[in-house]
Amino acid sequence: VQILYGRDDMRVAVEHGGGPAITSWMGKMGIHAEFVRGLRVTDGPSLEVATAVLAGLINKQLVSEMRSLGVNAVGVSGADGGLLCGRVTDPELGFVAGELKADASLIERLTDAGYVPVVSPIAVSSDRAGQLLNVNADSAAGALAVALGAQRLVFLTDVDGILNADGRLIKRVPLATGEELLHSGIVKGGMLPKLEACILAARAGVKAGIINGTSAGALPSWLEGSLPGTAVA
Numbered sequence: 001v002q003i004l005y006g007r008d009d010m011r012v013a014v015e016h017g018g019g020p021a022i023t024s025w026m027g028k029m030g031i032h033a034e035f036v037r038g039l040r041v042t043d044g045p046s047l048e049v050a051t052a053v054l055a056g057l058i059n060k061q062l063v064s065e066m067r068s069l070g071v072n073a074v075g076v077s078g079a080d081g082g083l084l085c086g087r088v089t090d091p092e093l094g095f096v097a098g099e100l101k102a103d104a105s106l107i108e109r110l111t112d113a114g115y116v117p118v119v120s121p122i123a124v125s126s127d128r129a130g131q132l133l134n135v136n137a138d139s140a141a142g143a144l145a146v147a148l149g150a151q152r153l154v155f156l157t158d159v160d161g162i163l164n165a166d167g168r169l170i171k172r173v174p175l176a177t178g179e180e181l182l183h184s185g186i187v188k189g190g191m192l193p194k195l196e197a198c199i200l201a202a203r204a205g206v207k208a209g210i211i212n213g214t215s216a217g218a219l220p221s222w223l224e225g226s227l228p229g230t231a232v233a
Contacts, residue, residue: 011111014073014118015144017137018058019190022050038192042094042134050134054120055079062118074110077120079132081106084123084140086133097123097133100140102147119144138190142197146204153201154222155194156213161230162187162195173232175202198232208232 019040023033026049034041042050055077066073078084083106086097100123110117121140125131138155145153162170165186173181178199181187187195191210198208211218211229221228 012116013107013111013144013148013150014062014116015121015137015141016054016058016062016118017121018054019137021058022046022053025049025053035189036092038189039093039096039136040134041092042096044095047095047132047134051122051132055122059118059120066116066118072115073118074115075118075120076106076110077122078135078140079122079124082124083107083119084121084135084143085126086123086135087125087127088133095131095133097125097135099126100135100143101126102140102143104144104147107144107148136193138193138197142200142208145197145201145206145208149204150201150206153198153206153208154219155198155210156219157190157194157210158212158214159191160212160215160228161210162191170230171227173198173230175199175233178202178232195232202232 026033026046029049031045031049059075059077063073063075076083082103084097084100084102086100088095089098090096107117119140121135121137123133123135125133141153141155160169162173164170178195182192182195194210198210201208209222209227209229209231211222211227215228218228
């Protein structure tokens with residue numbers, strides 16, 4: 001983020017997750033973590049933990065760390081300003097937002113004012129007044145990228161990108177075959193919502209990709225137009 005923030009030709013927004021921290025805190029509280037298709041099943045107690053960890057602990061830690069590096073970061077949740085709105089569409093997942101919609105006006109105001117918004121993936125319900133909903137961070141990032149009319153969307157993860165059945169990097173996923181890859185069984189777990197979000201964004205004209213955020217040269221290479229991971233276009 002520090003690299004991006006230092007460029008005059010870019011305005012940056014950050015969407016973060018925090019799945020491992022949520023699972024850890026759920027374990028401390030005796031709450032079992034369950035996942036379906038890479039998405040966390042969220043009942044009432046799980047939602048309370050997710051909200052506290054994502055919008056509280058993780059968000060503020062990230063903001064503090066970014067500010068210590070000279071980045072003018074400000075933390076918000078998807079519930080603030082109606083950034084993220086959805087409704088429960090899959091009862092099996094519980095309080096998880098489906099049919100996600102994003103209103104990017106707050107993000108635009110913050111970036112116009114020189115801030116880097118750091119957004120936690122908590123949404124408001126469109127059909128249950130006052131109800132908060134958990135959101136997959138990858139899905140939230142895709143929706144926000146589309147709403148912002150972003151030029152680029154990049155996912156920073158701990159692997160090089162999408163791997164094929166032989167464990168080799170898939171450098172490019174054409175939109176024409178993206179859906180087929182989603183249902184092929186090759187892409188699994190947390191990579192599924194990342195690919196879904198990339199497809200959503202790419203259809204809206206956003207350059208989307210997945211890179212290894214633990215590699216020091218990955219993001220600079222991406223900025224120069226050489227995606228050292230998987231591009232979806």
